Amino acid sequence: MMKRKPVYGLLAEFETPEALLDATQKTHAAGYQRIDAFSPMPIEGLSEACGFEQTKVAPATFIGGAIGASVGFGIQYYASVINFPLNIGGRPYNSWPSFIPITFELTILGASIACLVAMLALNGLPSPYHPVFNVPRFALASRNRFFLCVKARDKQFQLADTRQFLESLAPFGVYEIET
Amino acid sequence: MSAASNCAPVAPKSKEQLLADLNSCQWRALIIGIMAGIICIVDAFFSPVQFFRSYLFALVFWISFPLGGMAIVMMNHLTGGLWGLPIRRTLEAASRTLPLMLILFVPIFFGMRILYKWAQPAAVRADHVLQYQHIYLNDWFFVVRTIVYFAIWIFWAWLLNRWSAEQDRTGDRRIATRLESFSGPGLVVYGLLITFGSVDWVMSLEPHWYSTIYGLLFMVVQGLAALSFGVYVARRLSDYEPIASYVNPQRFNDLGNLLLTFVILWAYLAFSQFLIIWSGNTKMEIGWYMIRAHGGWAGLALFLILFHFFAPFVILLWRNVKRRMNTIAGVAVGLMFVSLVDVYWLVAPAFQPDQPKLHLLDFAAPTAIGGIWIAVFCRELKRRPLLPVHDPDFAEAFAHGD
Structure with missing residues (x-):
């Protein structure tokens, strides 16, 4: 049986698109593969920064x-x-x-x-349930805040280490996402 | 980041270096153009008929760059969008070469009797269709019309360039609105005039045949050639400051998508004309294709189907191709060559219905006009800033650039 991880991932909140883009680039450069960024508007270069090269x-x-x-x-x-x-x-x-x-x-x-x-x-759309909504502040992702999510599925993910890494990117806050 | 390294593999060269390189390019082009021009003039004494035929083909090809360039600049003013950022100044410089094209058109006026059946009194007397057409297709009216087309185009290009320079100087935001509201009617006028122009200059070579898509086909030929030229020049300029800091794979991706659109549009229009004539199957209309799809011309037709549509279509579907500057510039050069072949296939079969017979002048004339045109283009390109920094659409890009 596969061991079920207790958290879906970590969510870092940023106040500006530049901060999100910068943090995303740094996170990807640090070796994290399974990351996702959320923004109220399109940001040029953001999908590339996530390591999102090609889709099928x-x-x-x-x-x-x-x-x-x-x-x-x-x-x-x-x-x-x-x-x-x-x-x-x-x-x-x-x-x-x-x-x-x-x-x-x-x-x-x-x-x-x-x-x-x-x-x-x-x-995976339509998706009636997504764990990120368990973070109450995530509602701001469609208004004026910018979020970066590192998923627990990532090989490099260690709750404490990853949290520390995200804190080092000067976010507004870092939240755990419950599954 | 990988995007940045993709963009400028070596350190960008300075503005001074760009000026020096443009200067040397200008002189090299001028020397090549003049040498090829001398070959043309000498050969014109031995085979004057061939001279005018090759000259018309070369001129119709090279006129694509200033006219198509002006149309694309107006499209950019009208629609906005960052895709125009790396190519606008290039194509504006191309549109400022229109007076040169008018001068280069003058020899055609002297060769009308050789080129066009409707200008030969004996042919007109023997053909009642030409007698009906004579009210429109006659020497003096042809000259007047061509001069009128050029006068309007030159005026339009002058206004667009003048306001663009004013925008650079003053940074006045209202100028962008003025450019935009002038570009809509400008595209309509361009479309009407190039329809008349293509009918006069090329379609009337075979005065018994007509097609109403012809003008649109010429617009696409010109747009594709000019856009390919813009992409190629943007690639070359991106080795230098200030362009180097502002181009990125996304800009070339946009331009690649636009090239793909032109390729598809060409196929759509070229095939529509063929399908309509093929379906109608009337003796009056099919002659044009009977010549161009038989004998040696069939090979060229097949070449165009493969390399004017299928190959660039499949290549330009790939995102990676469009995002790599060198690859997309290579595709652009290929498309310019294919456009040259396309113009040859449209013009030359009127003179040699049986087989394509390439003459020395078929190479010398495009080289002569091209060399002189590129020299004048380089001269124009040097005179203005390379980036439209005060365009409101581009302001955001400049805010993000370093």
Whole structure:
């Protein structure tokens, strides 16, 4: 049986976006991998500072688009060449230029469905419960405060050491997050 | 941080160094341009017909940079956004070369009879379609129209540049509003005039054929060429101060996305024109594609499908490509070359319907015009600050920069 950790992680509160960005960079540089930053508005460079390089959403979108394109073209090819060949204005059965608009539409459809599904599957939304809300002050994350969360799942996470490290970043406060 | 090291692998060079390097670039370009120009002039005596054909192709390609550049600057004024920060001054400098393009256009006026069937009295007498078109397509009206297009473009570019300089000098916030409200109508005027211009200069080479998408296709060709040029120059300038401190992978990511948009838009318009003509399948319309999709021209058409759409489309989908400055600059250079091939494929088949026959002048003319154009561009680039520091949109970026 896996031992269940008593806390979800630690949450540090900052007063300015610059302080959050700086703290995030330092935390990532200190070797922490499983960190997350919360801000009321987008901050340029913040996701990179979290070590957030690539997501699987892009490849999933590409694959969805490729499937859409193949299905779109294939279905028209099958209908007009194999299943029910019709002579229309003396054109060849495989009149590919006329297949392109539908192929294009299905490419977009496949790509957008794959993008949406992959995004929801990977970020775990909709999520009715998240431990960070156990910290009452976290409500300010949608108003005027900036939060950095180091999760207990991180290999380097030691409650006392990590707390000490976060304190060294001059936050407004550091809170334990209960699971 | 890794982003910073990505940006400037070596210590950025100084402003003085930039000035010196721009000077040497200017002189090198001028010398190459003049040498190629001499080859053109000498060769023009042996094959005057070929001279005008190559010259028209070269001119139509190089005019993309000032006109497309002006359009993109207006787009940036209109939409705002940090993506314009590293390229605005470059493209403004490009738009200030429009008077040069008008001067370079003058030889075409002398070659009209050679280039255009509608300007040859014998051809007009033998063809009743040309007789109907004569009211619009005739020598003096062609010259007047071209001069009018240029006059309006030069006036517009002059105003945009003047206000931009005023903004640099005074820092007055209201100027940004003025630039914005002037750019909307400016884009409409640009779109209308380039539609007329492309019909006059290129489409009328084959006076029996017409397509209403043609002007839009030219806008995309010009926008793509100018944006690629902007990206390439931004990469070169980012080795120097002051640009080095303000560019980062995100800016190049934005520009890469915009390049991708232009590539897709080109494919959309080029294919729409083809699909409509292919579906209609009427004798009057298909001739244009019959020439361009057969014989040696088919190879070029395939090249364009692959390298004007598929290859850049797939490459520009990757985030890593767009965030690495050297890679995206390489893609931009490739797109400029492909645009050159595209213009050749649009113009040259009108003269050689059977096979593409590359002549020495097909290389010398673009080199001559290009060399002279780049020299004038460098001269213009040196005259203004490289960053629009008083643009309200960019203020935030400057606040964050060191």
